[in-house]
Each structure stands twice: as C-alpha cells, then as structure tokens.
Amino acid sequence: MGGGIWSMHFVGMLAFRLPGVEISYDPFLTFLSLVVPIVVAAAAFAVVGRRPQALLVSGLAMGLGISGMHYTGMGAMRMAASVAYDPRWVVLSVVIAMCASVVALWLAFRKTNATQRLFAGLVMGLAISGMHYAAMEGASFEPANTMAGHAGHFVGRAPLAFLLAGATILILSIGIAAAVYDRASAERAQREASALRRSEERFRLLVEGIADHAMFMIEPNGSVGNWNLGARRLMGYGDDIVGTSYAILHTDEDRASGAPARALLEAERYGKSAVEAWRVRRDGSRFWAEATLVAVRNGGLITGFAKIVRDISERRRAQEALDRAREALTLSQKMETIGQLTGGVAHDFNNLLAAVLGSLELLKKRLQTDDPKIQRLVDNAMQGAQRGALLTQRLLAFARKQDLKPAVVDIAALVRGMASLLKFEAGVRIDTLFPLDLPNVKIDANQLELAILNLAVNARDAMPAGGLITISARDEQHEAGAPRYVAFSVSDTGCGMDEETLKHAQEPFFTTKGIGKGTGLGLSMVHGLAEQSGGRLVLKSRLGVGTTAEIWLPVAEEEAAVPAPRAESPAPMLRADRRLSVLLVDDDPLVLENTAAMLEDLGHAVVEARSGEEALDLLRRTQTIELVVTDYAMPVMTGLQLAEAVVVERPGMVILLSTGYAELPIDARSNLHRLSKPFDQAALEKAIQGAMRERERARSSVVA
Secondary structure (H helix, E strand, O other), X not given: OHHHHHHHHHHHHHOOOOOOOOOEEOHHHHHHHHHHHHHHHHHHHHHHHHOHHHHXXXXXXXXXXXXXXXXXXXXXXXXXXXXXXXXXXXXXXXXXXXXXXXXXXXXXXXXXXXXHHHHHHHHHHHHHHHHHHHHHHOEEEEEOOOOHHHHHHOEOHHHXXXXXXXXXXXXXXXXXXXXXXXXXXXXXXXXXXXXXXXXXXXXXXXXXXXXXXXXXEEOOOOEEEEEOHHHHHHHOOOHHHOOOEHHHHEOHHHHHHOHHHHHHHXXXXXXXXXXXXXXXXXXXXXXXXXXXXEEEEEOOEEEEEEXXXXXXXXXXXXXXXXXXXXXXXXXXXXHHHHHHHHXXXXXXXXXXXXXXXXXXXXXXXXXXXXXXXXXXXXXXXXHHHHHHHHHHHHHHHHOOOOOOOOEEEOHHHHHHHOOXXXXXXXXXXXXXXXXXXXXXXXXXXXXXXHHHHHHHHHHHHOOOOOEEEEEEEEEEOOOXXXXXXXXXXXXXXXXXXXXXXXXXXXXXXXXXXXXXXXXXOHHHHHHHHHHHOOOEEEEEEEOOOEEEEEEEEEEOOOOOOOOOOOOOOOOOOOHHHOOOEEEEEOOOHHHHHHHHHHHHHOOOEEEEEOOHHHHHHHHHHOOOOOEEEEEOOOOOOOHHHHHHHHHHHOOOOEEEEEEOOOOOOHHHHHHOEEEEOOOOHHHHHHHHXXXXXXXXXXXXXOOO
C-alpha cells in the first residue's frame, strides 16, 4: 500500500510542469520518500492487526506519514525555482491523508465482498489523489537561476519516469503475488474451517447419538457447561441444568460426604477419576452408574472436566445374580461334601453301635446278678446306644443313604395314628386340616412319622409361651400334565425366623436352640427324606409371625393297602428253628465278633471271614454252609458282589445282606434279604427266620 501511494505521488509529480524550468530529483530524498509510506503503512497495519481498538490512532499516524512522504518528495525536486506552501492547503492535505488512512485501515480489517472492496479502492485512490493535488494547490514556485549549474548531480524526469514505471511494475507484481498468496491462504483457511466444521458436526452427531452414555463438560468450578442427548435421556434434565453444580446428580449421602468435590480434586491431581456408585435422576429415581471424570488441560492449566456416566444397573443385577448362583453352587457343593462325609461317618458309627448293642444284649442275658443298679446301668447303656442309632438314622437321612421302605401312605390316617405322640404342654394347641379327597403318597411311613414329629417339636419350641400348631395337607398341580404333589405342612404362630436364619435353617448342625436342646439335624433329615422320596422341603417364615414347613411329596398311583382281617393261626415250625451253619462276612472285627456271638447264642454254627475273597475260599472248602450273612460296604469286593459270586457257585444259597445304606441296584433291593444296621439279636433272628421262610416256600429258588 505504501509503494502504491508513492507511485501515485510521483506519477502526479511527473505530470507537473513549469514553463522554461528543468526539473530533476534528489536520489536520496526520492528514496526516502519511498521508504516513509511503506514503513508507516506496515506499522499501522501491524498495530491494528494486534489491537483493533488502536484503529484511529494508527490511521492518524499513517496519514501524517503519507503527508511526510508527499512533502519529502516535493523536497527532492531540484529546479531553478523556489517553492512556498500555503498553510491552509497543507493542513487540508494532511487531513485528507489522515482520513484516507483511517478509512483504508477500517476497510482492510472488515469483511467485505468484491464490489465493496472495488468501491473502497476507488474511494481510497481518489482520497490520496485529492491529498496530492490539494498539497500541490498550496505550493507556489518563483523562478531562479541558482540550480542551473548543478542539474547533472540529480535524477532527471525521464530516468525518474523509468524508475517509477519499474517501481510500479514491481509494486504491482508484489501486490499480485500477495493477492494470490492471500487468496490461496484464504482458500486454505476456508477449507480448513470447512473441514473443522464437518469434523465438529460429525463429532457432535457422534456425541449426540450415544444415547446410553451421558457425556457433558464441567467447568473448573464444578458447574455443568453443556451435555449431550444421552445425558438428557439418562438424567431427565434439559438445558436448564447448564450452570448448575454437577453435584445435583449425586445422592444426598454423597453430597453430605463431599464426594463430588473429592472427585474433581482427584481428576485434577491424577488426570482421571472413575467410580461405580448411585446417581440420581431428575425425578429422584436412582440407578447404579459407572462415572468417569477426566481433566481437560490447555497448556497445563485446567480448563474444565469431561464427565461420562453410564447406567450399569442391568450389569450389576446380572453380577448379583451370578454371585448368588455361585454362592448357591458353593453351598450345594459344600452340602454334597458334608453329605458324603456324613454317610461315611454314619456307616462307621453303625458298625460301632451294632457291636455295642449286641454286646450289651448278650451281657444282659448272661449277667447273673440280682443287683438292680447293675441292671439299670446296662439298660441305660442300651438306651444310649439306641439313641445313637436314631441319630445315625438322621445322619443317613441327611446324606440320603438311609434304608427306606417306601409304601403307599394315607397321610391323614398316619397323622391321626400319631395323636398320642403329638401331645405337648397345655398352652400348645394342635389343629389338623385334611381334605376328604386327599390322594395318597409313596414314602417310608416310619421316616415320615419321624419327620412330622421333628417339625412339630420345632414348632413347639418356637412358641415358649404357647400357641397354635396347624398340621394340614393339600393337593398341588400347577397345570395339566404336570406332576401332582401333596403339600404336607406344619405351621406355628411362634417367633418366626429372619432371612439370614431361614437361609441356613436346612444346613446340618445349624440350630438356634440352646446347648443340649438340639442336634441341628432335624430339618436336614426332613430335607434328605423329601429329596430321596422325590419331593422337596419348603420353609416359609416371617419374624414375629410364625413358620410354615411344607413337605412336597409325589402322589402315589396305587391305593393304600388295607390289610384284610384273617384268623390268627399258629406259625408253622420252620427249618430256621434248627441249628444252621452260617458264613459270617464283615471287614470290621468288632462287628464280626459281636454278630458271631449273637448267632452262636441263638444256637447256630458260625464260620467267620473278614473279606469277600476269604468268604469265597471258605465257601469252596466248606460244603455245609446254609446261610451267608455279609456286610455290604467292604473294600475290594462289596457284599453285593460277593452275593453274585456265591449265587454262581452255590445256586439256592440263602444270603442276608447287612447294611445301613440305600444306594443299591434296584434288582438287588428286591431280591436280597436285608438286615438294617445297627441291629440287635431279635432283629437278627427275625431276619434269619424271614430268609429261611422264603427259602422254605420257594424251595429250590435262588434268593439273590
């Protein structure tokens, strides 16, 4: 711009003529007049570019510089004349230059179109030309001869014209190059701005399109700056939340503990803060959220925070369900392990009790004393052993290894037959509610009686001040074609159980009774009996209301057998009444010795064997064996395997299997005679008589 103004000025100077006077120009002052407008124009544009508010001051300084350029150029003229200036025109030219400079700067930093820029250039050119010719109008020249001898030392009009043309061409070239560069820069800036706008638009669409994530910016003071559509959907707030503290999204407990401020401090210190906690929607509802807070920095300074909140309530519920399933699996595995351990312990305990009961019975028969104290001690020992046998049955019921004898049972009739056993303190009343068309069930009647008694005793113990026990049953079938069950229940109006107690109530050895008042096996035994019978045990309880224990049992297809009355006839004398040759097999020395003593006391001849292999060897060498009494659980060869081998070698041999387990093959359960452990001498004698009676009836058939 400065070069263009200078070119315009000297074009006007070359158009100036004085008749009879040769005009030349001083090179230094001419060059100085070129430098002045360039410097002042550059300085003015630089100042206004950085500080737009300095537009007026910069325009005035630029106008003074342009005026200085004009009068410096006038001072470079060398001619035989003197120049004088009218102050009024000088002031007018300076004012025109200043106004033109202010307008030029204003137009340069204002967005205009091509037509406006062309008009502005025309106005600027006219203003500069007006400044030049106003200054020339105020100049007066008086001819003189003082410069004639020095004309050769200055630049003439023709060289100056060529110089001016060259400078103008150079200025135009620079201007064109600058214009091309500015145009390219503008287009590049426009492309970059367009790409930035597209990128911002895509980013905005991306952020707005994430509906399940709440994303928003937080100012350094903790207020919400802006947020996406997902935040509106998840939180329920609109744009009215902008400017509000983001702590409004936290629970009252978090705000009271200062959690929002701590999260901002942690993000500022470590760059990120991530937590899983409750968050609150606008309507007050809560959801489990994964919240991440990231610090946004510019040159190391915190400019805000980016926060992302995601609703993970479903994931939390799924994780809780998985944890409950794992806990249930662990409990099931633990219960299975305890059941296996209990079954093994009960088996060994059965062996010990068998030896104790048999020995005590033989001792009582052979004890020749009239001392009632000794007799009472022996009776007490036998009662203790029998109570131990009952406890063993409970353990086996829990382990589902007791010897069950399922039969078709009428539950209503069974409960009526237990009336004498279900009489408790005067404050405890028992009601029974049974429908007339209640179907029968198939279960071991003795074990069911024991289960009912256990449940009734538990109900009584839950009502220390008295109350009502209701024993009832109902027919249950959820839909057509589904299995039918009889839901037998025992309810009380006692203290009830809380959720934690109810969860552990069926675990073995868990009891809420005092020391010495409960073994913790009652409900475990009932549970084992129900499971082994094809049903289940269901406990329902509320603290302070009462407890209901339901045994769901499958309905029996056949009717309950009613024994037909018949005249009693004396039992025929059987061959079991005579002396038998018995092969006794047991791996436990105590049981082996005790059982042998009871058999010998009954008058039988006994051959003892401690394993299945030894029993087979003795059977091959002894041809007089008539009865084999064998234990079931033995190492290497079980009692069942021994029975199969005996049947192969001695068809028709009577075999009596002694065990406390129920896990036997179905065919073995139906074909083998059983003797349940622990047993006394009377049970042993009865089992032998039954086995021999069966042989007497079938004669040559094999009992296997």
